Amino acid sequence: MKLYSTLSRQKEPLNTTNGKIKMYVCGVTPYAPSHVGHAMSYIIFDVLKRYLEFKDIKVIHIQNFTDIEDKLIKESTNLGISVKQLSEKHIADYFEVMDSLNIKRANTYPKASEEIPTIIEIIINLINKDMAYPSGDDVYFRVRKQTDYGKLSHRSIDDMKAGARVAISEGKEDPMDFALWKGAKPGEPSWESPWGKGRPGWHIECSAMSYKYLGETIDIHGGGQDLVFPHHENEIAQTEAFTQTIPFSRIWVHNGLLQFAKEKMSKSLGNIISIADALTKVSSDALRLFFLSSHYRNPLLYSDELVLAQEKALDRLRNAMKVHNTNANNHQKEVDPSSYRENFISAMEDDLNTPQALASLFNLAREINRGIKNGSSITLAQSNLSELLNVLGLTLSEQPINESEDKSSMINLLIELRNDLRDAQLYELADKVRKGLASSGISLEDTSDGTKWKIDRK
Numbered sequence: 001m002k003l004y005s006t007l008s009r010q011k012e013p014l015n016t017t018n019g020k021i022k023m024y025v026c027g028v029t030p031y032a033p034s035h036v037g038h039a040m041s042y043i044i045f046d047v048l049k050r051y052l053e054f055k056d057i058k059v060i061h062i063q064n065f066t067d068i069e070d071k072l073i074k075e076s077t078n079l080g081i082s083v084k085q086l087s088e089k090h091i092a093d094y095f096e097v098m099d100s101l102n103i104k105r106a107n108t109y110p111k112a113s114e115e116i117p118t119i120i121e122i123i124i125n126l127i128n129k130d131m132a133y134p135s136g137d138d139v140y141f142r143v144r145k146q147t148d149y150g151k152l153s154h155r156s157i158d159d160m161k162a163g164a165r166v167a168i169s170e171g172k173e174d175p176m177d178f179a180l181w182k183g184a185k186p187g188e189p190s191w192e193s194p195w196g197k198g199r200p201g202w203h204i205e206c207s208a209m210s211y212k213y214l215g216e217t218i219d220i221h222g223g224g225q226d227l228v229f230p231h232h233e234n235e236i237a238q239t240e241a242f243t244q245t246i247p248f249s250r251i252w253v254h255n256g257l258l259q260f261a262k263e264k265m266s267k268s269l270g271n272i273i274s275i276a277d278a279l280t281k282v283s284s285d286a287l288r289l290f291f292l293s294s295h296y297r298n299p300l301l302y303s304d305e306l307v308l309a310q311e312k313a314l315d316r317l318r319n320a321m322k323v324h325n326t327n328a329n330n331h332q333k334e335v336d337p338s339s340y341r342e343n344f345i346s347a348m349e350d351d352l353n354t355p356q357a358l359a360s361l362f363n364l365a366r367e368i369n370r371g372i373k374n375g376s377s378i379t380l381a382q383s384n385l386s387e388l389l390n391v392l393g394l395t396l397s398e399q400p401i402n403e404s405e406d407k408s409s410m411i412n413l414l415i416e417l418r419n420d421l422r423d424a425q426l427y428e429l430a431d432k433v434r435k436g437l438a439s440s441g442i443s444l445e446d447t448s449d450g451t452k453w454k455i456d457r458k
Helices: 036-054 070-079 083-100 116-128 157-163 202-214 225-243 284-292 304-308 310-322 338-349 354-374 379-391 405-423 427-439
Strands: 002-005 010-013 020-025 058-063 132-135 138-141 178-183 198-200 218-224 249-255 258-260 300-302 442-447 450-455
Touching (some): 020 036, 036 058, 036 083, 036 249, 036 258, 036 284, 083 427, 083 442, 116 132, 116 202, 116 225, 138 225, 178 202, 178 225, 198 202, 202 225, 284 304, 284 310, 300 304, 304 310, 310 354, 338 379, 405 442, 405 450, 427 442
Parallel strands (some): 020 218, 218 249, 258 300
Antiparallel strands (some): 138 178, 178 198
16 A cells, blocks of 8 residues: 655555555544544545444544644633533543444543643653753743755745744743643643643644554554644654654654635634534535545545535435345356456555545445346445445444434433533443434534434435
8 A cells, every 4th residue: 555645755665574564544623523524534534444444454543632732721711610620521522423424432631731741751852852941931942953944835934933823931042933732821720830830832742642542653643734833843843852863753644624715724714513513414424425536635625515415326325235146046157346456456556545445345336236137146246336335434324213202302301411410520321322322323412502412424
C-alpha cells in the first residue's frame, strides 16, 4: 500500500514492523458538539484502519482528547461550569455520535490533562538540550535551533514570519518561538511545574501522548489539512528535538477540509452542522458514502441534498445483498467476484482511493443482479460484497422497528432515564442507554428544547 505523505509530497510505501502499524490521529477539542467535519476525518481514518485490518495488519491506534485549551477555558467560563465538566460532557457526546457512525474505537484515548508528568519530562529535556527556555512562568521552544523547521509545510521560517499571525510576547527571544508551558492565569486549570503553576501549550500535548503510547517513531500521523501548520509542524520539531530520532512519523496523512456554501466549516462563521443534527436527516451510511465518494485529500462541499442523494445509491447495494436466486441451476456459471475484489484492493492500495473502490462494489452489485436474470449462483459474489462493504464500514442496516404508541412510550422513558444519568454525570451508563436505542435503529438529538428521537433512515 502507498499513502501520500504531506512531508515528502509523494506517495510513500506503508511498511509494517512485525505486522503492526502505529497510528496517531489528532482528536477533538471537546468544547462543543462534534460536527460533520469531524465525521469526515474520522470516517476516513476508520476506513484506513479497517482496510489494514482486512489485510491482517494489527493497527495500534491512538487518538487524543485536547481537554486543556483556550477554547475550552473560554467556553467553560461563558457557561459557568468547570473545564472538566464541559470536556466530559462533549467527550461523552463524541463517543455517542461516533458509535452511531460505526467508527471503530481507538485502542486508547489519552487526555492531555492526564499526561502532565510526561509533558513536563519532555519540556525539562528540551531545556537541558538548549532547545527551549523558561521566560517567567512560561517556557518557549527555540524554533530557529531546529534547522529543518518548516519541512512539513514546505516553508522557511522567514516566510512563515512574514505571512503568519504570530503571537507577540515580551518573553519570547524570537516571535516564531512557541509556548511549551503557559504560566497560570486566574480561573484557569493549572498544575505544579519547575517553572511555577501553569498548563501545557497545545502542541506539546500531542507529542507527549504519541511518545508515551507509541514510542519515538510512528508509522502514520493523521489529521485535517488545517493542522499542518502550526500544530503538526511544531509537533515534529519538538518531538525530534526531544527523541533525537528522525523521522517522528514515517507518513503524514492529512484529509481535505469540509466546506459549506464554499466556505470552510467554522464555529466563528456560524456554519457548523453537528453530527447529531445531520443524523436526524440522513442515515449514517449515507454520510459515510458521501465522504468516501470523494478522495480523502480533496476538499468537499457539504449540503443536505448531496448527502440525501446517497440513499438511492445505498439502495442499489442493499438490493444486491437482499436478493436470492431460487432459480439458480447448479450447472450454470457462478458470478465470479474476483476481478471486482482485485479492483477494490488495487484502489485502496493506491492512496486509499475510496471512489474507485466504491465503483468496483457498485459494478459487483450490478453483476449480482445480472446473475439473478441469468440463473447464476450469486452466493460467493454476495459474500465478497458483504466483506468489502464492511471494510468501508457500510452496514446497509434495515429499518428494525415501527413507530407504534407502545414503542414511543418506551423510547421516551429510556430517554428520560438517560437524561437523568447525564445530569448525575454518569456518562458511561447514559452512553449504554443511547447505544441500546441505536442498536434498535433509534438516533437521539440533544437540543435546547430537550432530547428528540427519530427512526434512522435506512
